[in-house]
Amino acid sequence: MSQGLFISFEGIDGAGKSTHVEGLAQAFRAAGRNVTVTREPGGTPLAEQLRALALNAPMDPLTEALLMFAARRDHLGQVIEPALARGDVVLCDRFTDATFAYQGGGRGFDLAVLSQLERWVQSTPALPAGTLRQPALTLWFEVAPEVAAQRLAGARAPDRFESQPAEFFRRVLRGYEARAQAEAGRFARIDADRPREQVWDQVILAVRSRGWLA
Numbered sequence: 223m224s225q226g227l228f229i230s231f232e233g234i235d236g237a238g239k240s241t242h243v244e245g246l247a248q249a250f251r252a253a254g255r256n257v258t259v260t261r262e263p264g265g266t267p268l269a270e271q272l273r274a275l276a277l278n279a280p281m282d283p284l285t286e287a288l289l290m291f292a293a294r295r296d297h298l299g300q301v302i303e304p305a306l307a308r309g310d311v312v313l314c315d316r317f318t319d320a321t322f323a324y325q326g327g328g329r330g331f332d333l334a335v336l337s338q339l340e341r342w343v344q345s346t347p348a349l350p351a352g353t354l355r356q357p358a359l360t361l362w363f364e365v366a367p368e369v370a371a372q373r374l375a376g377a378r379a380p381d382r383f384e385s386q387p388a389e390f391f392r393r394v395l396r397g398y399e400a401r402a403q404a405e406a407g408r409f410a411r412i413d414a415d416r417p418r419e420q421v422w423d424q425v426i427l428a429v430r431s432r433g434w435l436a
């Protein structure tokens with residue numbers, strides 16, 4: 223049986239990350255792997271309900287952060303951990319880096335509290351004590367907020383996050399930068415301000431260079 227592999231996709235709204243999730247899933251399936259495609263917040267019936275609240279209902283920053291981690295706890299227990307235990311490749315559209323970027327960077331919420339929640343929520347008996355469940359690779363789609371906003375313009379009714387001004391997304395970007403610097407080995411920076419084909423080339427290179435696809 224193959225070993226489970228956990229890959230997350232990150233970036234500001236409209237960076238273009240979801241566009242490449244299914245392509246990477248197909249590449250792994252073509253190589254004979256079982257793939258679980260999922261997203262955060264969401265991925266389980268309960269977490270999808272929490273997603274609808276987090277994206278649409280007015281709330282204070284602590285409530286928002288708690289909802290993200292509550293959804294994540296359910297998602298990890300119901301979907302991610304079982305899939306990894308089966309040996310699947312798990313492709314997750316956003317994970318905890320989004321909380322540090324959006325709630326920490328964007329909202330200015332206390333990073334120490336987020337780190338504590340991360341330790342509680344991502345501890346798992348599947349890993350040695352003191353080790354947290356984290357992606358093996360995080361594909362970080364970096365793009366200027368103005369470019370991302372243009373891509374989303376008119377596409378759908380904006381939610382509580384998508385309707386934030388460019389300055390919010392500049393803070394979110396800085397939040398991602400800080401996480402990428404702190405955990406450089408886990409992050410692959412994708413220059414997402416390029417045509418789709420060139421973005422895809424960077425995605426597949428990041429995976430191949432780690433020996434996970436030929």
Ligand SMILES: Nc1ncnc2c1ncn2[C@@H]1O[C@H](COP(=O)(O)OP(=O)(O)OP(=O)(O)O)[C@@H](O)[C@H]1O
Pocket residue numbers: 233234235236237238239240241242373374377414415416417418419421
């Ligand atoms: N490289 C690209 N160049 C131009 N447009 C793109 C590119 N990649 C994706 N798009 C378009 O930009 C829009 C947003 O793409 P996508 O949904 O993949 O972004 P996202 O990062 O997943 O956004 P969100 O987090 O808000 O769901 C879509 O209309 C998509 O077709």
Ligand SMILES: Cc1cn([C@H]2C[C@H](O)[C@@H](COP(=O)(O)O)O2)c(=O)[nH]c1=O
Pocket residue numbers: 235261262263277290315316317318320321322324325383384
């Ligand atoms: C996981 C997570 C997500 N968010 C925000 C980021 C996005 O604006 C939405 C999710 O929408 P998408 O179209 O599926 O990208 O939620 C957040 O603020 N904090 C998080 O932890």
